Amino acid sequence: MKKTLLAALLFLLSPASAIQPEEVLQDGKLEARARTIDKELRCPVCQSQSIDESDAPLARDLRLVVRARLQQGDSDEKVKQFVVARYGTYVLLKPPIAPSTYLLWFGPLIGAGGIAVLLHYRRRPLAAPAPLTADERRRLQSLEGDT
């Protein structure tokens, strides 16, 4: 309950952007990497917001951690793992491809295939179309005469 209230409150307080100028790294390339990572990390206290969108204090702490790790030379993956080691895979907005997420990652393809099979089954083999009736032939001629 406490967390829901807190999160609701934080949402109401955050109409504008979350990241503050003093957090931004001087190195543009590093900052760009940091922003990408921010967008892939879920803020643990908020309602389905990334730490890039949230201005909860914890989201700010996490943004600073991300930047600190990047400055120490960590790879993007290592930075994310650093946060995951503390908060769990819950914080990854793009779940890793693992047996427990196979359905999530490959389900859509399997689903599309499944629907294709179902739709295919309902179709009957193609029969030769019936020849035109005399009426239709006349109509066709009159239409062709149009052009």
Next chain:
Amino acid sequence: MIAEIGLYALILALLAAAVQACVPLIGAARGEASWMNVAPAAAAAQFAMVALSFGALVWLHVVSDFSVVNVVMHSHTDKPLLYKITGVWGSHEGSMLLWTLILALYGLMVAVFGRSLPPALRARVLSVQGMIAVGFLLFILFTSNPFARVNPAPLNGNGLNPLLQDPGLAFHPPFLYLGYVGFSMAFSFAIAALIEGRVDAAWARWVRPWTLVAWCALTLGIAMGSWWSYYTLGWGGWWAWDPVENASLMPWLAGTALLHSAIVVEKRDTLKGWTIFLAILAFSLSLLGTFLVRSGVLTSVHAFANDPARGRFILALLGIVTGGSLALFAARAGRLKAGGIFSPVSRESALVFNNLFLSAAAGTVLLGTLAPLIADVLNLNKLSVGAPWFNIVVPLLLTPMLILMPIGPLLAWKRGDWQEALKRARFAAAIAAAAIVATLIATNTATANVLAALGLGLGAWLLVGSVTDWCIRTGLFHKSLTDALGRARHLPRAAHGMTLAHIGVAIVLIGIAGSQSWQSENLLVMRPGESTVIAGYTLHFISADDHVRGPNYTADRATFLAEKSGRTLAVMQPERRLYDNPPEPKSTVAIRTNFVSDLYVVLGEADGNGGHIVHLFHNPLVPWIFFGAVIMVLGGLLSLSDRRYRIGPPKQAVPKTASAAPPAVPRPQRSLNWRAALPALAFLALLGVFFWRLHQAENGDTPNLIPSVLIDKPAPAFELPPLYAGQPGLKTADFKGHVTLVNFFASWCVPCRAEHPLLGAAAKSGLTVIGINYKDKPENARNYLAELGNPYVRVASDASGRTGFDFGVYGVPESYLIDKNGIIRFKEPGPLTEEILQKEILPLAARLQ
């Protein structure tokens, strides 16, 4: 008095809806015309009563009658009149009433325009509409009464969330509901068809325009919501894949598929079972969205106040509506005789292809939205699925469909010639290739640019392909202009509508490609007099005015001058408002658009030294997303104005057999069709998941509680200074040798006060209780402990929150039980309660001793 009239009208509406649900259905089964004729009258009565009730609620809001809870909670006398009215649907109760009003309105439409429908079909359609209305009216009366009184009445109300006090959001819900509820028409027609066991061209000719109405409204509603989010939230984006947004996208995708498959039913008398299924799916996904938004099973930033009782009710409703209709589908779909046959290369096949990917996309959005829930049920690791996942998977699924989109209309019905179609599309292909190459030359080959180039190429392919198709149909460039114009005039409006709608899709696609790849952003502190440059624009910060008064808010307003190559373009005035009631802030973004790109300025907080935080964006092609959506809607409307759909189908389209007694239901070919039963089974499983999750939520396990990953792992390495000078600090090694309860607390944390006595109780029962003061000022913490008593044998200060981070703390209070070897054995991610302490922590501690 007015409130009571509203409530009684609602009860009368329920009675009318009950009559509408039962009498015509029995009449249709028995072939009794007089019973069937009750339907239109009951629908009209139901609409009149719901409208009266809704009018009463609007009245109460307009006159600010604070003896009504709903008005107190969501209104205030200072609110502008517009927002007093639109605030009616800003609350859960009011929005449900609007939902029901729109449902009744659609019922009235069938009653009024449905005279040419076969009487039995009309009776059954209205009966199904009546059943849905009964469900929603019961829901409102039992769980969400908007007319409840409060005594004594307060002097004024709480006001409306400022984010809702905006024209974009004021009109977004009505359109959204017109869309959601509009799919109930296709749904009712589908159920009536299943009961009758017959679907024909006349049926499709009725379903199409209603689906089109719903689709246009939903498209506009979604676009408005997206636009609102773009210009008020100040984040520079327009879509976040939030569960609530997904809830609107899923019915849209299913509805778009339905729109296309209904064409096949109408023209070629085939794909009937599938079309019926899509009609059920589109409305079910609308209901599902309602459930997700209002029940609290998922976390979302813009959900309504969550209430498990309401969740249970909507879930039951969803179960009855969707479960019942899918069961009926399973039982009856086998009876629908397939008609026309078609070759794998044909217009039909192209439309099947479209349906395949659209419905797979709808399923994918559903999967991504529900995956966290399903992971919970299967007891897998907690899972989050957010924008990064959707941004990969959904475009991958939709791209094949978009590639084929211009080809489909170029193919003939029944048996098409793909070589001929490709030949006709080669001009579009050439333009698309040129667009890709030109984009790559103009930019560079960074991944973002390659994706953008492909997106633009696809957009160009769609755009030119759609225009090519239109040119071929009208004979433009092949015949004289007058001839072509004459042919264009004779083309059905639906054909023009399709071209226009497809052009709209192309424009949206180009907008998305550009905005995803080429957004530039600048975040800085600026003082008046300073300038900055973004994407070739120079912005001069002219002045900052504090405390500008609005009707019900005070604003900080900044004035910027936007300049490009020495020419002044615009004065831009972003604001940061603080509303009076409720006292909440809202940003007003200043946007300068040249219809190709937006310059977007957000004013942030003042830094206290005369500067303001300023967040600038340059958003190329974003306006096209919204233009494209509007063009899609215009295409839909144009198609809707087609002669064929005008006030019912032409008389000759109605089969003669239908005018008298209901036709004999053909003998079932098979009693149960296994393929038709699959959706019902899948839905049953989903229903189980929802029930389980609601049950968990009622027991306090809200979906945003995350278990610790550190259970059974050693406590993290740390070393902290003491809170009280002169006492020892705290480091990891201090846990060795005794069972310890580590409690993270702060003086600013309200629930910490509530759990405080329990910490003393834990210490008395022999536990070593250690406090870590989390992100707090030491003197505040000392005052806090002086006031409430100090239950800790040792208190450390974690002012930066770094140790809390290492422990995975996400909100104080949190408590960890650590064993003699320094291994974390238990975590309570919230305030301790007597029950948790006595039943979990103390017994576990005793075992660890």
